Amino acid sequence: MEVNSKKEKLKSFLINETLILTLLSIVMGLLVGALIITLSGYNPLEAYRLMLEGIFSQPRYIAWTVIRATPLILTGLSVAFAFRTGLFNIGAEGQFIIGALTAALLGYFLELPAILHVPIVLCGSILAAATWGGIVGFLKSKFGIHEVIASIMLNWIALYFMNYIINQPGFKRPGTEASFDIHESARISIPWMREVLGPATKVNWGIVIALVITAVIYYLLFKTTIGYELRAVGYNKDAAEYGGINVNRSIMLSMAIAGALAGAAGAMHVMGVSFRVSVLAAMEGYGFNGIAVALIGNNNPFGVILSAFLFGGLTYGGSKMQTIGVPTEVINIVIGSIIFFVATYRIFRYVLVLFNRKKLQKEVQ
Amino acid sequence: MNTRQRNIDFDTPMIEMKDIVKKFGDFVANDHINLKVHKGEIHALLGENGAGKSTLMNILYGLYTPNSGEIWIKGKKVEVKNPNVSIAHGVGMVHQHFMLVKPFTVAENIILGMEPTLGFNRINMSKAIDDVRQISEKYGLQVDPEAKIQDITVGMQQRVEILKALYRGADILILDEPTAVLTPQEIKELIAIMHNLTEQGKSIILITHKLKEIKAAADYCTIIRRGKRIDTVEVRSTTENELASMMVGREVSFEVYKEERQAEDVVLKIENLVVEDNRKQEAVKGLNLEVRAGEILGIAGVDGNGQTELIEAITGLRKIKSGRIFINGKDITNKTPREVFESGVCNIPEDRQKHGLVLDYTIAENMVLENYRKEPFSNGIRLNFPQIFSFTEELMEKFDVRPRNKDLKARSLSGGNQQKVIIAREVTNDPDLLIAAQPTRGLDVGAIEFVHRSLVDQRDKNKAVLLVSFELDEVMSVSDNIAVIYEGKIVGMVNAKDTNENELGLMMAGGGHNGSEQ
Amino acid sequence: MRDLAFILATTLMYSTPLIYGALGAVFSENSGVVNIGIEGMMTIGAFAGAASTYIMAEGYGHLWWVPWVGFLIGGLAGGLFGLLHAVASVTFQADQTVSGIAINFLAPGLALFLSRRLFENATTTPPIPLDAKLPRPLNQFFDLSSIPGIIFNQYASVYIAFILVFVSWFVLYKTKLGLRIRAVGEHPKAADTLGVNVYRVRYFSVILSGILAGLGGASLSMAIVASFRPTLISGQGFIAMAAMIFGKWKPHGAMLACLLFGATTGIQIYLGSPQVGLQVSANLLSMIPYIITLIVLMGFVGKAVAPAADGIPYEKGDR
């Protein structure tokens, strides 16, 4: 009996409706992409073959997909976490930047053994980005400023702030528009994997850390009193207040955690992949893509992981379709279509109902 | 009591609903229901919470499509695809939950969908205001057309709802629980208005849980139980007890049985309390009050005399301007809601959906809204779900919350069951002081009986209970002592056994003559 | 004085595309549909406006109506994505944020795709000839170098933006349609029970929102510059959305917010200009508009309240 119900649970967890609908959306999105590719005069099968090969044909490619997905897991989680607590964190972009910048500063200016350096850089960046996100929460709870406005403004402030800091002498590597590289001791690369996967593949511990953080966030959100409070505030501020929850503190805490997650993404990108920060001429999109990742993943921490891999795979593998001339924006169209179908999953129900009705009519006849 | 001259025209059926069936999924909300209403008739619909009354009326109004059945309006078969059809056939509906756009003015709400216009699609607002004035005078429904809905009382809002229907030329009015949120005075006025309307040839379908109102207002009554029509009776020749037992399927007692007992120590003590409302006006103006252990103190008063602010001040949801509040001698003035709760105060809130429940949380999650941080529900950090679940299941059983599924979201429960969840939670906390604000609003008689029982049980456990209600009957039958609130002050204190409606009504009106007709 | 005129002129120019975008958001959100896809709708509008005007100018020569038709095509392209957003969020009751985000991927993707198809694989469109651009109506009345000339030497799109603010205010607050739009955004069920077709009103508003955003994009690609580029919009749709919230969901409020943003950008450029000769990092100057916006919000604006039903899909027969 016990065992059976556990099995049932697992089964319903794996084969739930959301997942099926999401898979359907992916298929539909790819079909739209195929249409666009065909209209451009290329062979969609050939293009998708290149994409799939580009993701799966070599361990190295799979590794790259993982590397691509890592920051998206965390920015996606950041957005999803905020959504779950009733806030729209459109500011993951800026929080990512602050996390990355702090990691580059601490990674370069501190000189410590790796065992200390890595955690200090990581924690420092997370703290800085949490503060940055917390500002939004503070502005909202203290002044009633809508989090969307505050986040959008802070995104740009973060971008210019980073550019300003990089330009300070002593931090900027001369002859470049980037900072000095962080020390080896602050990196989270996995050197022996490079022997296996090829020298250029920047496999790092980031994915492991990201998965651990995801599990922690899941636990925090759904299994702890803090998560209970944050979600209650997200659903119904008045009832939360009535239940004794400090609403203003919850909003700040929630934005700070969201900031911390996006900041961790930035930090790990610097510690595992780029090793430096560069002057940005435009937003890089980690935060904005995080919104898409969160939404495809249904704001569920585990859904976010899957959708980050999907997103990482599509952007990484998709870029290889260029080899036969397919322009890169096709990938954006595919991603856009997938999100669109995720949004309008009721289309599938509708079609299903129509289909059933026809079947019924047939049976009647 | 129902003394009016009846002028029903039995030859002119206005509404005939035949064999209406409505299913939500597998659930049959209306099971072959028939209903017939004549010109000039007030026809009541009576049934427990969730019996299917609103559903039936939504079908008549075109908001839901029935699975089968026919609707005839004024002798013609009509397919009511949407409200436009029913409106065109003269049906108007006042919904259980007000359908008013809060930031709009009264006039704007009334004309919406049928706006008088000038050139350029421009609204002819002065004509609109004139029109509203005219019909409001014609039917004796006084309103200020230019006031915003959010600034007027619930009673006024009710009138706006009726005016909306009349503005559209309705001669069949559906009123879905119109009195649930009205004060006794307003109810009396509403019944007069209804009679006035039938004299002008209108027909009314009235849904209410208050048998007294049915007796006072209606000519006929159709009783619905679990989606099925039980019977249609002539109200004059049926007693309240008969109506109630037909509706619930068993005998219901209206008397709240309680034993005499002696009140003991003072639990709640309020001294010179001054509290401001949202508009920074003083709503509570130097109020003094004591509630003792083993006592149910009822607060009687007309809506808007500071009751809401008083409760919010006690429970920590609103800052106090001056004065002090003590619980068991401990000062809780301006403490946070949590601190107030910790000192032994629980509250069944007035607005159950706004304050009482997180509608998107499951029943289980809602059951620990105040207690989630305490043993055994958590160790302060980690929630202990097995404990929360077994606790919830136990309470759902004990308080008969239906359906018995702890994983359902609170949103999917009926109003009565939502209220049961709150009462279960608050009562089980076993507080020294239980505050109950409008605890039976919108509930059927069976559920009301249950709520009253729960309050008395608390009292019998030697706890203090503060009951705030606009329903005099409820205050009088449940309380031991009654305090009358008027303009933010307690203007009178009486023993429930030694008073009557007249005396209370007089005090509730500030000692004037308004509430003293009964 | 001239400096002030310069700041004013920049304010007008810079805030114009934002005003269109913000007005679009105002209509959509007042009807209860969150529109985060303004950015994408502006992008496709910018492309369609510039591309169609260029093609028409090639084909028909520089007739007076060419830019106007092009401008409208820009609006219609945005409107098409408004329609898509409406299908998702009204008919299929999609999560409106999700659908808006989808549009922010789809619309720019499609713009680039079409650009490559039409213009020999180029992601930028060829420049529109000067006389096929929108006219500058007040240009002939003032000497360019005079102070009124500096301020009012603006394209028609600038004046249209301000006219549209007034028209939008008029429509929303004085007409039957506006009453219904706002009713649907506040309490769709109430409107429904009075026979107002909630779906139709929302479709109308969301499509109009796309059209306005599309015009905003076109006002950038057909007036401020004369061609479409992939980076042309770069975040202005989001700023417009912020302005709409800042302006408390009202046309005139949104306009003021856009003007504030334009003015602070003007001040930023002015402070960085050679005549001021400030020795401050350009990066610090660039933060000015964003910081001032936050400060103004802290100081002057209370809690903004969205239309009560904003973001909530309406389903007939729902509880």
Add this chain to the structure above:
Amino acid sequence: PQGETPAPAETAVKIAMVTDVGGVNDRSFNQSAWEGLQRAKNELGVEINYLESKQEADYETNIETLVDQANDLVWGIGFLMGNTIEEAAKNYPDQKFAIIDYAYADTPANLVGVVFKEQEASFLVGYIAGKMTKTNKVGFIGGMDFDVIHRFHYGFKAGVKYANPDVEVLEQYANAFDKPAIGRSIAEGMYQQGADIIFHAAGDTGNGMIEVAREQNKYAIGVDKDQNADAPDHVITSAMKRVDNAMFNIAKELKNGNFPGGSTVVYGLAEGGVDIAPTSDKHVPADILAEVESLKAKIISGEIKVPQSKAEFEAQ
């Protein structure tokens, strides 16, 4: 992509490039680079290909993809790729790489850095501006505060000063390559201040400036490519960076087996790596163009030393 070499010879040399985020048809240096490769295809029969980057994170993976496709030479276009290409060169010691706009202190043997003396072309257009201004005021709009942009900036200033020391140069940085509205505003301000010719090194931001020149019938000077087509009556000349020439030349050297690995190749006037636009004769009087020719000679010979930074400019 567009038409690989038909039936490539067994030994056909394969060259590919990774674009910057602007994409291959950016009407700027990415496009110029691609044109260079196309010329190499037509004239030298090499096989060519490109991959576009959408964001910085694409650089590494695009490079790797091209390495996997067994290209003989992989190009990175733009100095933003500098570090990435250097790392790739170290990771794949047997693969040849080259980069535009980057000079390494210590270049790996399988890598070539190609830099341009932007300041030389800027000097020439500065000279033209200095000679042609009627108001004795000209303007410079920079994109972001980068070293590369400084080369344009101070080369231009030096050219103006050389032509006429009395001419004032109004200078402003937009701090963006993608904000034409800001470019427009700055240009309006400069023209108001009395400048009659403005030179930009600001990407799309500069587009706003060219637009104002068109509207107000003022002169503008383009950058990187010949921008005359954007405003034929107003862009009098452009400081061209012949990325195409560099790409072609390196292709040729690679094919001939003398790939200049381990070095930084500097393309200046002498190497045909920078120049003024061929359309300059439309607006610039012949006598000034003749003077420009002689200036070229002096720069090539080293007689005139063009500054490439603020410090060098001020030292002169």
